[in-house]
Amino acid sequence: MKVKELAEAAGVNPDTVRFYTRENLLKPTRNPDNNYQQFDAEDLRRLRFARKARQLGFSLPEIRQILDQADDHHSPCPMVRDVFQHRLAEVEREIRELQQLRKRMTTALAAWQDMPDGTPDGHTICRLIEHWDDPAPCCGATEQNEE
Amino acid sequence: MKVKELAEAAGVNPDTVRFYTRENLLKPTRNPDNNYQQFDAEDLRRLRFARKARQLGFSLPEIRQILDQADDHHSPCPMVRDVFQHRLAEVEREIRELQQLRKRMTTALAAWQDMPDGTPDGHTICRLIEHWDDPAPCCGATEQNEE
DNA sequence: TAAAACCTGTGAGCAACTCACAGGTCAAAG
């Protein structure tokens, strides 16, 4: 299989195949005649695996690690379970944050129903946003640079 | 006010101030003696505004547009309301997607309780992920490159 | 045999910063 064929088989952009190859997720052989990359069924499996893992939120370095472990005949599954747990926790955190954001937004939107637009007067830019309440800094951090 | 002072007043990284200046969100005057940037209370307002808008999900180009409109003495509020509506819809979409992802993840995690780890045998990389069900492509798209 | 369609590697672009670097400026301490 050549790049485009593999890409089509996996339903991805050919440039993604090239990128994954650059990143050492795929290790095609070469056709000595023309130096073209040659992929086989195993590469297709790897690529499909990588795409599924991406959907699950694994990063490319994580996926590479899993793939490399599998190449060394170590079972990557324990690691997968581990990363997966972390990833799940992170997804849940993201959900909570977004829900908080939504709540603040709908509250603001309701409050804005009653506010006039107003033209900027040099002291105020857009009171819609200026009167937006900061998300209460819950963790005691007043500054957002972490140092 | 110099860079670091403004940054501290707004609770951001000095490099963020420099970056926003580069991006024309802030337009400091110059001290002719030493070419240092000079910020005033208006710049602080602009910076605080920009940060609030960022928390609301506005992009830097959007913020620049709002600021520029305010500079021209047009009220940016109608635009703000508009972008805000779009942004709220997007946040809700993100929430739905993440909730679906979480559901799939917890389901998978439960199913994995019963699966053995297994060492990769050349045919399978990590059945934990390979047996992950694709998120049903709901929009009729079988391929994910949009063209 | 020439044009179209593919291949190659490399470099840039996206978003919103953050950090690093080299050199200039300034306040206080020795």
Place this chain on the structure above:
DNA sequence: CTTTGACCTGTGAGTTGCTCACAGGTTTTA
């Protein structure tokens, strides 16, 4: 008066996961 340290300046690179563009080589098709 000079040195030290903290700040300033602009610029370029790094982050993530691709995607696109480019210039040149190869293969297929007409």
